[in-house]
Amino acid sequence: MKCKKCDSIGTLAIRKEYFFCDDCFLSYVNHKFRACIGKNTKIKPKDKALLCLSGGSSSIVLLDLVMNSVSLETHKKLRITPVLLHITGLKNDSLNQRNSQLLHDLSKKYNTVINEVNINDYKWKNTVDLNFCTKFLGLTHNPTAKLDYEAKIKQNLYYEVAKEMECNLIFTGETNTTLAQNLLSNIVMGRGSQVENDIGFCDGRNCNVKLLRPMRDLSVEELDHYKRIKKLDSVCDTNISVNSIQKVISNFVDELQTNSPATISTICKTADKLGTAAKDIKESQICSLCQSNLDVHNSKLTAIEAISFSKRISSGDISKAIKICSNELDNVESSNFLFPDYNITLCYCCSKTYSELNNTSV
Amino acid sequence: MPVLCKTGCGKNAVLKRPKTGDVLCKDCFFWAFETEIHYTIIKGNLFKSGDAVAVAASGGKDSTVLAHVLKTLNERYDYGLNLMLLSIDEGITGYRDDSLETVKRNRDDYEMSLKILSYKDLYGWTMDEIVEQIGRKNNCTFCGVFRRQALDRGAAMLNVKCIATGHNADDIAETVLMNILRGDIARLKRCTAISTGSEGTIPRVKPLKYTYEKEIVMYAHYKKLVYFSTECIFAPNAYRGHARALLKDLEKIRPSCIMDIIYSGETMAVKEDVSLPSQRTCSRCKFVSSQEVCKACVLLEGLNKGLPKLGIGKSSKAKRMLDEYHAKQQMSIDELNKEFQANNCIAKGKTCRSGGCKSNGLISNDCQGNKNKNEHLNEKANEMLTVYLLPDDECIVNGISPTDNDQENFEEIACEGSCGGGSISIAF
Numbered sequence: 149m150k151c152k153k154c155d156s157i158g159t160l161a162i163r164k165e166y167f168f169c170d171d172c173f174l175s176y177v178n179h180k181f182r183a184c185i186g187k188n189t190k191i192k193p194k195d196k197a198l199l200c201l202s203g204g205s206s207s208i209v210l211l212d213l214v215m216n217s218v219s220l221e222t223h224k225k226l227r228i229t230p231v232l233l234h235i236t237g238l239k240n241d242s243l244n245q246r247n248s249q250l251l252h253d254l255s256k257k258y259n260t261v262i263n264e265v266n267i268n269d270y271k272w273k274n275t276v277d278l279n280f281c282t283k284f285l286g287l288t289h290n291p292t293a294k295l296d297y298e299a300k301i302k303q304n305l306y307y308e309v310a311k312e313m314e315c316n317l318i319f320t321g322e323t324n325t326t327l328a329q330n331l332l333s334n335i336v337m338g339r340g341s342q343v344e345n346d347i348g349f350c351d352g353r354n355c356n357v358k359l360l361r362p363m364r365d366l367s368v369e370e371l372d373h374y375k376r377i378k379k380l381d382s383v384c385d386t387n388i389s390v391n392s393i394q395k396v397i398s399n400f401v402d403e404l405q406t407n408s409p410a411t412i413s414t415i416c417k418t419a420d421k422l423g424t425a426a427k428d429i430k431e432s433q434i435c436s437l438c439q440s441n442l443d444v445h446n447s448k449l450t451a452i453e454a455i456s457f458s459k460r461i462s463s464g465d466i467s468k469a470i471k472i473c474s475n476e477l478d479n480v481e482s483s484n485f486l487f488p489d490y491n492i493t494l495c496y497c498c499s500k501t502y503s504e505l506n507n508t509s510v
Numbered sequence: 511m512p513v514l515c516k517t518g519c520g521k522n523a524v525l526k527r528p529k530t531g532d533v534l535c536k537d538c539f540f541w542a543f544e545t546e547i548h549y550t551i552i553k554g555n556l557f558k559s560g561d562a563v564a565v566a567a568s569g570g571k572d573s574t575v576l577a578h579v580l581k582t583l584n585e586r587y588d589y590g591l592n593l594m595l596l597s598i599d600e601g602i603t604g605y606r607d608d609s610l611e612t613v614k615r616n617r618d619d620y621e622m623s624l625k626i627l628s629y630k631d632l633y634g635w636t637m638d639e640i641v642e643q644i645g646r647k648n649n650c651t652f653c654g655v656f657r658r659q660a661l662d663r664g665a666a667m668l669n670v671k672c673i674a675t676g677h678n679a680d681d682i683a684e685t686v687l688m689n690i691l692r693g694d695i696a697r698l699k700r701c702t703a704i705s706t707g708s709e710g711t712i713p714r715v716k717p718l719k720y721t722y723e724k725e726i727v728m729y730a731h732y733k734k735l736v737y738f739s740t741e742c743i744f745a746p747n748a749y750r751g752h753a754r755a756l757l758k759d760l761e762k763i764r765p766s767c768i769m770d771i772i773y774s775g776e777t778m779a780v781k782e783d784v785s786l787p788s789q790r791t792c793s794r795c796k797f798v799s800s801q802e803v804c805k806a807c808v809l810l811e812g813l814n815k816g817l818p819k820l821g822i823g824k825s826s827k828a829k830r831m832l833d834e835y836h837a838k839q840q841m842s843i844d845e846l847n848k849e850f851q852a853n854n855c856i857a858k859g860k861t862c863r864s865g866g867c868k869s870n871g872l873i874s875n876d877c878q879g880n881k882n883k884n885e886h887l888n889e890k891a892n893e894m895l896t897v898y899l900l901p902d903d904e905c906i907v908n909g910i911s912p913t914d915n916d917q918e919n920f921e922e923i924a925c926e927g928s929c930g931g932g933s934i935s936i937a938f
């Protein structure tokens with residue numbers, strides 16, 4: 149039970165495999181964090197980074213790691229100016245209150261301030277119809293679509309705030325566990341072509357601001373030890389509703405985390421190898437909700453054409469269906485049968501989310 | 511109160527389509543089901559007029575429905591295809607012999623020719639005999655690897671242009687999830703392709719790629735098609751089991767997720783800087799392989815040498831196992847020969863009793879004579895196995911074992927019919 153690094157007595161075990169003493173563990177986590185930034189991007193002096201904080205475990209640890217790194221006086225100092233952001237309005241009032249309080253206390257401790265933005269008050273500039281935003285908490289008929297929409301809106305908000313605060317970087321706190329969940333959710337929701345930006349270290353969809361995920365090599369287990377040693381509090385930041393795709397996946401990943409943590413890193417490694425199938429992406433239009441490319445494949449026949457054909461045929465549009473089969477009618481037109489906005493302003497998944505949220509009668 | 515069919519045909523609806531949620535009458539469902547497969551065939555450019563096409567027939571629901579629909583569409587839309595059935599007899603008592611009876615009925619009902627190839631003929635082993643050797647683990651590996659190649663061999667014998675398999679949308683979605691869980695990038699890329707096959711091989715096409723499993727069951731039910739519905743008696747591997755369970759849970763919440771997962775697979779690609787194993791031909795059997803010697807040949811070699819676990823896992827380990835096996839065998843042979851020579855002085859020139867061996871009495875590698883010694887060798891091999899054994903299904907049940915190797919994962923295809931589909935509940 150000796151520490152892997154220094155031979156003193158180990159105080160904690162990682163994956164039941166090896167041991168660390170507290171000091172070596174903290175420097176190990178810090179090293180992983182810095183290495184992740186170091187090997188993936190070049191930090192330039194004057195870089196200003198927006199830290200997106202929810203009050204949950206990973207955001208608390210992210211904040212601690214960044215604040216410690218920027219206050220160093222050695223050559224290891226992280227030369228960025230951090231700007232703290234907390235988005236409110238996503239949870240009920242008492243939860244919001246608790247998260248805000250915690251983040252206020254913490255920012256005082258680090259001698260800085262936290263900026264709060266309520267998602268419902270924000271003036272939307274680029275995004276689609278944002279009437280939804282004002283009724284976030286009211287939307288409960290389709291938890292899957294709501295969570296998907298919420299994630300995209302939050303991301304848009306990060307970029308808007310970053311622009312306003314003149315930040316050229318955004319740091320978010322996804323751990324490898326969260327990213328494994330996000331990868332599976334992406335796949336299951338049809339966002340396979342967006343994996344690179346949604347799960348990779350760097351989201352490059354916005355050309356002025358880069359979104360980075362410096363916590364991606366850390367696991368939930370490691371965060372828990374870090375918080376315990378440093379006596380950091382956190383609040384619960386998940387609000388995944390029961391009957392949703394995201395909840396099923398999060399349960400599945402939790403089980404993997406317990407029984408087979410190596411699979412989590414296998415999944416994350418898989419994500420690093422995936423890109424999009426589209427060849428000429430420079431010409432592509434951008435989805436106005438998730439900012440992904442709209443042209444994502446080169447093939448005449450994908451699941452979208454197939455499902456759209458099925459919908460057409462089972463609503464009795466037989467003459468057109470026959471014309472499509474004999475190539476008299478175009479695929480593009482048949483795709484639009486599915487969602488009115490598909491391929492015009494929204495990608496397939498955003499179209500679906502949008503139409504499911506609009507369709508309150510179901 | 512009866513609900514009217516969504517198409518407006520005026521008849522009463524009898525079912526709700528799992529794929530779209532629409533309520534349809536029987537006739538409109540048949541028409542929709544068949545026309546969608548027609549659409550897939552046309553848009554996917556699966557066949558050319560005049561092609562000879564082998565339908566991989568297991569006797570299960572997927573391949574039975576596939577044969578039926580292909581025959582129907584071939585006549586209705588004048589594809590000009592020469593359709594025939596190709597069946598593989600794995601030699602699983604109580605499973606395959608019954609399902610082959612079903613395939614024979616398909617042959618008579620659809621008036622197609624039928625070719626049955628057995629594992630015994632192709633490889634010298636039935637699945638029953640293989641199971642006797644390896645126990646009830648990893649059966650899916652053997653079965654999948656052998657079946658894949660058996661179909662290629664059969665198609666070559668029949669001289670067809672392509673093989674149509676009964677993989678449905680659920681199978682494909684499940685395979686996407688499975689390949690993500692085990693980090694198998696190469697197969698992740700391949701598994702959503704509607705038509706696969708590299709140069710020099712006979713392409714496989716999946717006309718049921720966008721067809722829901724539940725609708726296949728409904729179609730077979732209303733058409734009163736005869737199929738064999740017992741599931742394969744062997745359990746699928748742990749990854750597939752995990753993926754299947756996950757998909758069933760997801761489908762309950764959002765039935766469209768099956769198509770969405772396929773769409774994800776179709777629209778993502780492996781980044782250019784990631785190297786993938788290239789496909790080539792096996793140096794022994796000349797069929798497709800990602801390595802020098804194909805998985806089927808490695809597994810077969812293992813079986814024939816009494817090292818049945820050979821090839822289940824990393825190929826580097828397989829090679830080491832084989833090398834050690836050969837080294838030990840050589841050592842034992844040397845020992846035997848020494849012993850023989852020592853005994854020979856007393857026994858005065860008795861020759862080897864095996865009959866097959868006409869050597870001067872020394873036991874050579876080819877000599878199968880000394881049964882006892884061979885058993886002894888097997889024991890040693892088994893000892894070795896406990897050292898080199900990779901975690902197999904039993905160990906992975908509660909969590910999936912780490913495999914970071916893209917090339918060395920074993921071949922895995924959804925055994926059509928054999929292991930397909932868990933329990934199916936249909937909401938009418």
Ligand SMILES: [Zn+2]
Pocket residue numbers: 435436437438439440494495496497498499
């Ligand atoms: Zn989008």
Ligand SMILES: [Zn+2]
Pocket residue numbers: 515516517518519520521534535536537538539
């Ligand atoms: Zn009807």
Ligand SMILES: [Zn+2]
Pocket residue numbers: 792793794795796797799803804805806807808
């Ligand atoms: Zn071979």
